[in-house]
Amino acid sequence: MKFDNNIPYKIYLTENEMPKSWYNVRADMKTKPAPLLNPATGKPCTFEDLQPVFCDELVRQELNNDDREIPIPQEIRDFYKMYRPSPLVRAYCLEEKLGTPAKIYYKFEGNNTSGSHKLNSAIAQAYYAKMQGLKGVTTETGAGQWGTALSMACSYFGLDCKVFMVKCSYEQKPFRREVMRTYGAAVTPSPSETTNVGRAILKEHPGTSGSLGCAISEAVEEAVSHPGYRYVLGSVLNQVLLHQSVIGLETKAALDKYGITPDIIIGCAGGGSNLGGLISPFMGEKLRGEKNYQIIAVEPASCPSLTRGVFAYDFCDTGHVCPLAKMYTLGSDFIPSPNHAGGLRYHGMSAILSELYDEGLMEARSVEQTKVFEAAEEFARVEGILPAPESSHAIRAAIDEALKCKETGEKKTIVFGLTGTGYFDMVAYQKFHDGEMSDYVPTDAELQESFKKLPKIAGQK
Amino acid sequence: MKFDNNIPYKIYLTENEMPKSWYNVRADMKTKPAPLLNPATGKPCTFEDLQPVFCDELVRQELNNDDREIPIPQEIRDFYKMYRPSPLVRAYCLEEKLGTPAKIYYKFEGNNTSGSHKLNSAIAQAYYAKMQGLKGVTTETGAGQWGTALSMACSYFGLDCKVFMVKCSYEQKPFRREVMRTYGAAVTPSPSETTNVGRAILKEHPGTSGSLGCAISEAVEEAVSHPGYRYVLGSVLNQVLLHQSVIGLETKAALDKYGITPDIIIGCAGGGSNLGGLISPFMGEKLRGEKNYQIIAVEPASCPSLTRGVFAYDFCDTGHVCPLAKMYTLGSDFIPSPNHAGGLRYHGMSAILSELYDEGLMEARSVEQTKVFEAAEEFARVEGILPAPESSHAIRAAIDEALKCKETGEKKTIVFGLTGTGYFDMVAYQKFHDGEMSDYVPTDAELQESFKKLPKIAGQK
Numbered sequence A, B: 001m002k003f004d005n006n007i008p009y010k011i012y013l014t015e016n017e018m019p020k021s022w023y024n025v026r027a028d029m030k031t032k033p034a035p036l037l038n039p040a041t042g043k044p045c046t047f048e049d050l051q052p053v054f055c056d057e058l059v060r061q062e063l064n065n066d067d068r069e070i071p072i073p074q075e076i077r078d079f080y081k082m083y084r085p086s087p088l089v090r091a092y093c094l095e096e097k098l099g100t101p102a103k104i105y106y107k108f109e110g111n112n113t114s115g116s117h118k119l120n121s122a123i124a125q126a127y128y129a130k131m132q133g134l135k136g137v138t139t140e141t142g143a144g145q146w147g148t149a150l151s152m153a154c155s156y157f158g159l160d161c162k163v164f165m166v167k168c169s170y171e172q173k174p175f176r177r178e179v180m181r182t183y184g185a186a187v188t189p190s191p192s193e194t195t196n197v198g199r200a201i202l203k204e205h206p207g208t209s210g211s212l213g214c215a216i217s218e219a220v221e222e223a224v225s226h227p228g229y230r231y232v233l234g235s236v237l238n239q240v241l242l243h244q245s246v247i248g249l250e251t252k253a254a255l256d257k258y259g260i261t262p263d264i265i266i267g268c269a270g271g272g273s274n275l276g277g278l279i280s281p282f283m284g285e286k287l288r289g290e291k292n293y294q295i296i297a298v299e300p301a302s303c304p305s306l307t308r309g310v311f312a313y314d315f316c317d318t319g320h321v322c323p324l325a326k327m328y329t330l331g332s333d334f335i336p337s338p339n340h341a342g343g344l345r346y347h348g349m350s351a352i353l354s355e356l357y358d359e360g361l362m363e364a365r366s367v368e369q370t371k372v373f374e375a376a377e378e379f380a381r382v383e384g385i386l387p388a389p390e391s392s393h394a395i396r397a398a399i400d401e402a403l404k405c406k407e408t409g410e411k412k413t414i415v416f417g418l419t420g421t422g423y424f425d426m427v428a429y430q431k432f433h434d435g436e437m438s439d440y441v442p443t444d445a446e447l448q449e450s451f452k453k454l455p456k457i458a459g460q461k
Helices: A056-063 A074-080 A092-098 A119-131 A145-157 A167-172 A174-182 A196-204 A212-224 A238-257 A273-287 A351-358 A369-383 A389-408 A426-433 A444-451 B056-063 B074-080 B092-098 B119-131 B145-157 B167-172 B174-182 B196-204 B212-224 B238-257 B273-287 B351-358 B369-383 B389-408 B426-433 B444-451
Strands: A021-023 A069-071 A088-090 A103-108 A136-141 A160-166 A186-190 A229-231 A264-268 A294-300 A310-315 A324-329 A363-367 A413-418 B021-023 B069-071 B088-090 B103-108 B136-141 B160-166 B186-190 B229-231 B264-268 B294-300 B310-315 B324-329 B363-367 B413-418
Touching (some): A056 A119, A056 A238, A074 A119, A088 A238, A119 A136, A119 A238, A145 B369, A167 A186, A174 B426, A186 A212, A212 A229, A238 A351, A264 A273, A273 A294, A294 A389, A324 A351, A369 A389, A369 A426, A369 B174, A389 A413, A426 B174, B021 B238, B056 B119, B088 B238, B092 B369, B092 B389, B119 B145, B136 B145, B145 B174, B160 B167, B174 B186, B196 B212, B212 B229, B238 B413, B273 B294, B273 B351, B273 B413, B294 B389, B324 B351, B363 B369, B363 B389, B369 B389
Parallel strands (some): A103 A413, A136 A160, A136 A229, A160 A186, B103 B413, B136 B160, B136 B229, B294 B363
Antiparallel strands (some): B088 B103
């Protein structure tokens, strides 16, 4: 293998080089992302509308379209040191395997117990809850990555953490549940008898195995009905993309340190937290007209919100208890076919990314599941890291771009986000090995049917 | 939290500071570890005795008691860069939680897909197999850590990898099996119909769920009966401790870089590969009379080879196909009670460590399982990392030593080895959470019974 001796195989920033502020890309957007709407009034959500549900400071961050830099509190920076800076790795072995003239780098966010980038926002949200003097927070989790990250953050600050875990995952995927318990979280299978909405659902559908929409509804009810508790969410929201900008800031600092300018930046996209965080500072340069980059969002063909969705106001949750957001959406009732990238099975997309995509500032493409796992395995065998199914969407696109370079001879520099590890996703790998993986893609008719159920609000057909 | 701003929270060596040679502690031992004996002749194993089973260069390393430094081939150093240098972390949060004046550091070996330090030797063994022009290697695995590490290494060098996995683990712990398959290994549940010894065992015990001893026997048969294959082992052997010295060398370099001198060095001990690797360079200073350190091996109370075993020649495997080693042993037929630290359930101990312990150059203590998991959970909640059950034995002892300092006011510097993560051990954590964990310790009578079956060889009662 031919290493470039001037550039480390893994670029680690020093702890002193870690970002001291998050970067708020909204400050550089000419057209701001559309505001959240209060479903009761149809008007933009105010601080007062959101305050009963979210921590005060997080509401401020959610609504802040103006401040470009938001200082990262010292306590959060201290916690970041426990698993950050994360390495920017030159994929020498993958390049050699592909025989490409392209240079490939990946920012690896999986070296922490939550196994993903989710911890970057979890610790921030827990911190602001603690500073507000709250007792604890509630949330929902599907496969458990976000719940794990939040449990770790709450354990660190001594906050109560109540996680509603979709019942089928609670029963079929007990490992992440036990990780959460290790960090002291109370994990309740959803639907449960502990909330009104849970009891109502159980009465109507006895024996149901639950859904993320139902778990969100229970978590929100649990928060608003207990003094000293707030609800927290791990993706989609502006505040989450803000916290995740630490990924992009570190990536940019590492590249700048060695004089590397990427041509293409690639990230997987579900709710948008990882992609939004990774691209933020690069997009800022693009918005300010300083640089140009090709930016690619990669989503599952089974849940193609950017590539086949519509840009419209929609509910953020299937339970319709949350505000409306203007975003690329497949409709809040859309149920994607089974896909093992649980973190990408969301019907919508961050309002920030939706606006940027609509303006043509980034591209999107969708990839089929089997192709994703082929890329995952190829990557694992040469680079060592066993990637999460979500992250592997970005790997697929990076490999495809590198192979294009092999054809054209172009020496492009590709950077992609490797959001996490797949240690808790081995059932998916097993199905791949055994040839039992589905590549179902929704038909146009199915999507049109789903679009019909979009909420009727002013200015939207 | 009060950080010392002169010392990073995590000390990462640069890639240029990584060791270029392994350190062979045997070179500094006045009394060398006793040689392996050929069970057929009762005489010390020669190169020719071992050559049919192990790769040539590895046999040379096994028998080399003289060379202090053995260069690490460039290809292995390149691979090490994929997950090394590993961080030496100052446990500020744990210190604060304990309220101890002690300073605690841990060397974390879990940031790779195998989840442990095993990869350090796996890549070396695969490399020498490749250099010898072999087609592949065979091995056994219990819970799957070693098998995973070896699959990764073989995948990197394009070698065949045949893993015999104890059948009950193969069926009950499918996740590591799938990790191995992802890296292209052929994983066979043992006992199997593919070997003579497997068929014989199945005939005698239909429906048996297998044992490590049986899996070793199958792996050895598979290797010696196929041209171009050799057998490899992940612990106990001198060669393995040599490769694992990279842990201690990096630890020492990181400490030296910041002028830190440890008082106490702690590691968990099963076969001895991690402990031997961690302490090697420090033990070297001690053997040469340059420095003095308190060195502590920590083993499970359920499998107390150092603390309650005898120092005698014994079989390395329950199947009695391997050479005899002089070591602290509980007897090769000893079956420890259920313990979730699968990597520490070995009846014997590395010949090197056994000799050092016998000379009083290191201490040993045993800890009970529930106490180990209490330490694991306490550590996880403040330090973030979810530790493997094996590693948590060292955490237990480190916490105990730090609490002693709290009583005495001594400001000792404690370094311990955190060998890996517990992501694939959540069933153990679940039993701990549910209060279903056994703390059974063997009785003296049980041990005496086991000692009676030690092989009768010259000079041994």
